[in-house]
Amino acid sequence: MMNRQFEASKEYAIHLDLIDPLASFRDEFYLDSETIYLDGNSLGLLSKRAEASLLSSLDDWKQYGIDGWTKGENPWFTFSERLGALMAPLIGAEANEVIVTGSTTMNLHQLTATFYHPSGRRTKILADELTFPSDIYALQSQLKLRGYDSEQHLIQVKSRDGRILEEEDIIASMTDEVALIILPTVLYRSGQILDIARLTKEAHDRGILIGFDGCHSVGAVPHYFDRWDVDFAFWCNYKHLNAGPGSVAGLYVNKRHFGVLPGLTGWFGSKKDKQFDMEHIFSPAKDAGAFQIGTPHILSMAPLKGSLEMFAEAGIENVREKSLNCTQYFSDLIKSELSGLGFEMGHPLEDQRRGGHICLEHIEAARICKCLKEEKIIPDYREPNIIRLAPVALYTTYLEMWETVQALKSIVKDKQYEKFENKREVIA
Numbered sequence: 001m002m003n004r005q006f007e008a009s010k011e012y013a014i015h016l017d018l019i020d021p022l023a024s025f026r027d028e029f030y031l032d033s034e035t036i037y038l039d040g041n042s043l044g045l046l047s048k049r050a051e052a053s054l055l056s057s058l059d060d061w062k063q064y065g066i067d068g069w070t071k072g073e074n075p076w077f078t079f080s081e082r083l084g085a086l087m088a089p090l091i092g093a094e095a096n097e098v099i100v101t102g103s104t105t106m107n108l109h110q111l112t113a114t115f116y117h118p119s120g121r122r123t124k125i126l127a128d129e130l131t132f133p134s135d136i137y138a139l140q141s142q143l144k145l146r147g148y149d150s151e152q153h154l155i156q157v158k159s160r161d162g163r164i165l166e167e168e169d170i171i172a173s174m175t176d177e178v179a180l181i182i183l184p185t186v187l188y189r190s191g192q193i194l195d196i197a198r199l200t201k202e203a204h205d206r207g208i209l210i211g212f213d214g215c216h217s218v219g220a221v222p223h224y225f226d227r228w229d230v231d232f233a234f235w236c237n238y239k240h241l242n243a244g245p246g247s248v249a250g251l252y253v254n255k256r257h258f259g260v261l262p263g264l265t266g267w268f269g270s271k272k273d274k275q276f277d278m279e280h281i282f283s284p285a286k287d288a289g290a291f292q293i294g295t296p297h298i299l300s301m302a303p304l305k306g307s308l309e310m311f312a313e314a315g316i317e318n319v320r321e322k323s324l325n326c327t328q329y330f331s332d333l334i335k336s337e338l339s340g341l342g343f344e345m346g347h348p349l350e351d352q353r354r355g356g357h358i359c360l361e362h363i364e365a366a367r368i369c370k371c372l373k374e375e376k377i378i379p380d381y382r383e384p385n386i387i388r389l390a391p392v393a394l395y396t397t398y399l400e401m402w403e404t405v406q407a408l409k410s411i412v413k414d415k416q417y418e419k420f421e422n423k424r425e426v427i428a
């Protein structure tokens, strides 16, 4: 760990950039020199390597037509498996436990359809009240498909303060009526990291399966899903992993569960050597590949390859260290520069509980975000009062964080936000 001294001066921010061991990765990205992009936790930026791997797949199509399935630099027929293997170190898994397929929400449907086995008293699914809405919609519909009323059968652990979930409250909800638990690794608003190892152990001690949504941690925080013995996980690749809008998502299944029949089956889940036998009897792959459904969206997964190569070079532990240094620096600067201006920090201040973004709360959050955007600083806004700011380890500089805090100071001090309506846009 860098020794975490702190000074509020601009010179100190510049000094931190000079000693940043990951600084060279910034040149790999398409950045607008006028803009400070702090929204990499919603949509990561394009890198030159992601662009190159996309163009390479386009080129294979141009050159080979149908034969692109088996020819070219990245034959499409096994691309999902190879990308899964490249992702495995970020997940803490073996290569064949990870597959790149579907979308986050679709993968949650697949995994719930597979691992939710209500029986006897155990009919309930446990989630939390702070999670991303799409996860809840998916769980509600999975319950409905099994003939259960989601009001009764979906338990959502409450937060004491609206920001954080206490692990002991989650554990207290793991009753003998719970069949399955779905939780985020990192909460999308406050950025809190849950204690995955502890929750997994407590769930297993009670005979409950547990899976995690890693959207806000993958690419920012290391995972050890095998060591922690997590049953399954799913995540998107367009946030911290910079694989592009709507890029194909990821799915992990612990090898202990290999051989279970996927809840939703399709021909791309077949054993590779059987798939083109065209039989009407499904022969599932013996690993995470079984959870694929249809033809992979090749052009939406190709950028991931270039992006993952960069993460392999940078090292996820180094990415995490810089990310923690950045979120700490941002918090220190906010404390020193913005006190008395109505801001509150909604993210955890302890390292082991803090994910890749910070969460600033302000009653004028919506209008402050509009002012920031007008000054070409890109935050994101979450109802009702949250400004999320993500310093991305591979491309955000300390100077950009310093400039952002100065901008926040004048926006609020001079009430610049009053020129806007306090209302969010369609895409917040």
Ligand SMILES: *Cc1c(COP(=O)(O)O)cnc(C)c1O
Binding pocket: 103, 104, 105, 106, 131, 132, 134, 135, 184, 188, 213, 215, 216, 236
């Ligand atoms: C971004 C995000 C999603 C988005 O799901 P998609 O299926 O990719 O639209 C779901 N869950 C969480 C926690 C997210 O952060």
